[in-house]
Amino acid sequence: MLRHTMLFLGYELGNLRRNPAWPLLGIMQPVLYLLLFAPLLTKLTPGGTLSEALVVFTPAALVMIALFGSMFTGFGMINETRNGVLERLAVSQAWRPSIVLGRVAKDMIMLVLQSLLVLGVASLMGLRISLSAMGLMLLLMAVTGLFAANLSYGLALSIRDENGMSQIVQFFLLPLMLLSGLMLPISLGPDWMQAVAKFNPLYYAVEAGRALFAGDFSSGTIPTAFALFLVLGVLTLTWSVRSLRKLAG
Template sequence: MFRHTMLFLGYELGNVRRNPVWPLFGILQPVLYLLLFAPLLTGMTPGGTLTDALRVFTPGAMMMIALFGSLFTGFAMIQETRNGVLERLAVSQAWRPAIILGRVLKDMIVLVLQALLVIGVAVLMGLRIGLPELGLMVLLMAVTGLFAANLSYGLALALRDENGMSQIIQFFALPLMLLAGMMLPISLGPDWMQAVARFNPLYYSVEAGRSLFAGHLSDSTIPTAFGVFLVLGALTLTWSVRSLRKLAG
């Protein structure tokens, strides 16, 4: 099982090395938000400084990468399904969950590298964060991406149509982003929006990220976010593996 997963992981990482453009494009929008949007928040943060604004906005930018960077990974799987590549893999002697796990691990590795690049830009802008908080933040981003990538692969295997999948993602992505408070803290919104946001799992990851960047390691949002996304990641992984088995007949 482990050997098969590592083989698929190596194959997927090889594809990334041969075509590194898309992961770089994936961080372009969050970096632009950091450079152009975060300074606008200086008047809305308690200290009124760019450093305080970065502590609020950088976690949201990182979760933006975890969401949008992972939700679109399933499109390549649709192409492989149409070409018959995935069906041949599914009926081979390979451990079927490894086909999904190898891809998901690749996505998490790419997310971690993207996270470090975004934090590097934020540090150059004046952000300061401790190593324990940084490690937990990167890990939180990875488990958030675990859920989003598994969801994307499950949708790809269930729909097998780029147009349908694109419409579903675009329909849900923007409300999820806004109700998570990625751009602005949800506490600035009306009471009804704050109440609805608590049903959005991404809200907890963003709030946990802001607690980490503020140095509040004991905040309850941190274990809550990890628990929510580990459970969601396991459920979506189970769904995508079952969809792959149905593809194999």
């Protein structure tokens, strides 16, 4: 099982090395938000400093990578389905879940590396956090990517059409972003919005990240976010593997 997963991981990383432009372009949006949007939040922080604004916004920028990076990974799988590549892999001697797990492992590795780059930019801008907070945040990004990538692959294997999948992703992406407090803390919104946000799993990832960056390791949002995305990751992984089995007939 592990051998097959590592083989598919190596194959996916090889494809990534041959075309590294997309991962680099994927981090441009969060970096631009850090450079151009985070300074606007200084008026909302108690001290009015950029470093305080970065504590609020950098976790949101990292969750943004998980959203815009991992949620669009399934489009490549649709093309492989259309060309018959995925069907041949699904009926091969390989352990079938490894076909998905290898891709998800690649996505999680890329998400962590992209997060490190964003943290580096934020550090140059004045962000100061502990190593323990950084490590936990990177781990949180990995489990968030586990959920987002598996959800994308499950949608790709179920819909098998780029236009249909694009419409579904775009339809849900904006309300998920706004109700997670990505741009501004959800505490600034009306009561009804704060109540609805509690049903958005990304809200807990953003709030947990802000608690970690603020040094509040006792916040209940931290274990909630980890538990929630681990459960969602397992559920979406099961769904994507079952969809792959249906594809194989």
